[in-house]
Amino acid sequence: MRHVRALLLGLSLLALVVSCGGYIFLGELRATPATTGEPVEFIVEPGETADDIATRLGEAGLIRQPALFRLLVRWRNLDQQIQAGRYILSPTMTMSDILKVLQSGQVVNDIQITIPEGLRLEEIAAIIAAAGLVSEDEFLAVARDGERFRADYFLLNSLPAGATLEGYLFPDTYRFAPSADAETIVRKLLDRFVEQYSTIERSVRVPGVTVHQIVTMASIIQREAALLSEMPQISAVFWNRLKPQYAPLFGGGLLGADATVQYALGYDPIEGTWWQRELTVDELAVQSPYNTRVTPGLPPGPIAAPGLAALTAAAQPDETSPYLFFVASCERDGSHKFATTIEEFRVYEAEWLACQ
Incomplete structure (x- = not known):
């Protein structure tokens, strides 16, 4: 009889604990962090887990x-029901209210833009303006003021005085609130650059270079290479051309990249483009610090926005490559033929001209 009473007492206590736990749980579901408060922008990234979302909500x-919150998501089997997007939430909302909003997919009407790799600032500005965010002039006024951001981004420490953010606004797909101003847009692109560059900053294999020099070289590789697989070799060609031991074999320290000439020439009103298909002899000789056919060394700064593959290639050129030249191949698949001597280069050049 004594054992029965003990069992009943234990069950009663267990029921009380469960009841109290349930009461506390229900209370938390109905509670809000605050009775007043401003709305908060909250972004759920694609593929983000409920655990990560719960942490950030807290x-x-x-x-x-x-x-x-994690327990509630699992209890309701909603792990896969939370929708990516930008939401406006409030600290006056209950946990259940927040979960309903996040699974409803009723996101704020963001504007999505995609910035391809290899564009210069003016082309990026045109994409942003066409999306209805800010005007080209507004964007360029901010993006050309590199000094404005130097103190907030350590990777801009080697940015020359008076330089723009050419090359530092990372090409990717972004979502912005319709009310986003030019500085908000620029900072988001800069944040992505910092995020991506951090994946390679500890593995730079070119001795004595700055971040600015890596980004500058990467922008040239981005414009010169058509295939990702060839980027490390093309990187090696350009770094080799800058080595003193190769100066007698190729232009005395000239980089010789046509893409830099294109940047120096700027917008062509006849073709209606920033990048021309063919360059004349006179254009190839244009006097500009960006023309690496006449000015030794790297240009003063990037000529376009490089992607991660180009940044990686600039930081990690193919160290086994002895090449100083490359010519487009007749395969017409974007590939090139690489040469170590001017004689070999001329053979490949003749082949290319013959198959036109």
């Missing part, structure tokens, strides 16, 4: 107990 002051 950090943003939108929920009190991230662990209970």
